[in-house]
Amino acid sequence: xxxxxxxxxxxxxxxxxxxxxxxxxxxxxxxxxxxxxxxxxxxxxxxxxxxxxxxxxxxxxxxxxxxxxxxxxxxxxxxxxxxxxxxxxxxxxxxxxxxxxxxxxxxxxxxxxxxxxxxxxxxxxxxxxxxxxxxxxxxxxxxxxxxxxxxxxxxxxxxxxxxxxxxxxxxx
Amino acid sequence: xxxxxxxxxxxxxxxxxxxxxxxxxxxxxxxxxxxxxxxxxxxxxxxxxxxxxxxxxxxxxxxxxxxxxxxxxxxxxxxxxxxxxxxxxxxxxxxxxxxxxxxxxxxxxxxxxxxxxxxxxxxxxxx
Numbered sequence: 001x002x003x004x005x006x007x008x009x010x011x012x013x014x015x016x017x018x019x020x021x022x023x024x025x026x027x028x029x030x031x032x033x034x035x036x037x038x039x040x041x042x043x044x045x046x047x048x049x050x051x052x053x054x055x056x057x058x059x060x061x062x063x064x065x066x067x068x069x070x071x072x073x074x075x076x077x078x079x080x081x082x083x084x085x086x087x088x089x090x091x092x093x094x095x096x097x098x099x100x101x102x103x104x105x106x107x108x109x110x111x112x113x114x115x116x117x118x119x120x121x122x123x124x125x126x127x128x129x130x131x132x133x134x135x136x137x138x139x140x141x142x143x144x145x146x147x148x149x150x151x152x153x154x155x156x157x158x159x160x161x162x163x164x165x166x167x168x169x170x171x172x
Numbered sequence: 173x174x175x176x177x178x179x180x181x182x183x184x185x186x187x188x189x190x191x192x193x194x195x196x197x198x199x200x201x202x203x204x205x206x207x208x209x210x211x212x213x214x215x216x217x218x219x220x221x222x223x224x225x226x227x228x229x230x231x232x233x234x235x236x237x238x239x240x241x242x243x244x245x246x247x248x249x250x251x252x253x254x255x256x257x258x259x260x261x262x263x264x265x266x267x268x269x270x271x272x273x274x275x276x277x278x279x280x281x282x283x284x285x286x287x288x289x290x291x292x293x294x295x296x297x298x299x
Contacts, residue, residue: 083264084219110203127215131219133203149206154232165277166277166283169281
């Protein structure tokens with residue numbers, strides 16, 4: 001289904017509002033459901049505002065991603081465990097994420113976009129950002145993972161010994 | 173006073189710049205993983221290869237989430253000789269080197285797999 005004319009106004013958690021094409025918002029399960037629940041005419045221009053629990057800065061990034069991916073097929077293809085991999089992020093998406101790496105709050109931005117993709121139910125964006133985080137962890141030692149994720153070891157000595165035993169075959 | 177200190181220190185900054193390309197220095201900041209809901213953490217775990225997934229059990233919550241999330245390995249190869257435990261070109265394939273010295277670890281790993289992993293095929297290669 002194509003929505004060439006229809007536009008949707010989104011209001012952010014910090015009070016901003018952005019009007020975007022329905023061609024972009026069709027990728028968001030949350031916004032599509034909100035529009036369906038309003039039971040308005042598809043040709044109404046613009047629609048009543050849809051409130052999203054995402055701040056303005058993060059929504060701008062989400063819209064930038066949606067604009068690039070506006071023609072992606074829907075529904076988002078689910079992958080099996082055998083097909084799933086983290087090293088197949090498209091070049092545009094890699095460059096999009098790398099832009100944040102120059103920021104001081106790079107990880108906070110990644111966190112904000114992951115949670116926004118989850119709240120707005122944008123499967124492609126959620127998948128891509130989760131892959132990005134997985135790539136930051138892939139190939140790291142347990143100690144490095146603890147450092148990146150800032151996690152304390154809360155295992156007992158016995159639990160830790162059991163995990164080390166299960167992991168020992170692949171550690172050398 | 174600040175300008176004076178900047179002036180006095182300028183030569184140090186220049187010297188460091190000559191020795192190291194500071195633009196290349198990238199500090200990885202910590203990611204607030206534990207603030208994410210369990211469902212998203214599970215998606216991230218599913219994007220890790222089997223070895224990194226095992227290593228990612230760095231605290232109790234991650235251990236339990238990894239345990240609770242069922243997944244599938246397409247081929248488990250148990251073989252003699254040196255080989256990387258994972259094949260980056262084939263997701264879902266795991267190579268386990270047969271080594272008497274680390275046999276208890278192999279058994280512990282197989283018992284761990286039994287909890288939440290479906291192995292589609294097992295391939296033995298013993299010379």
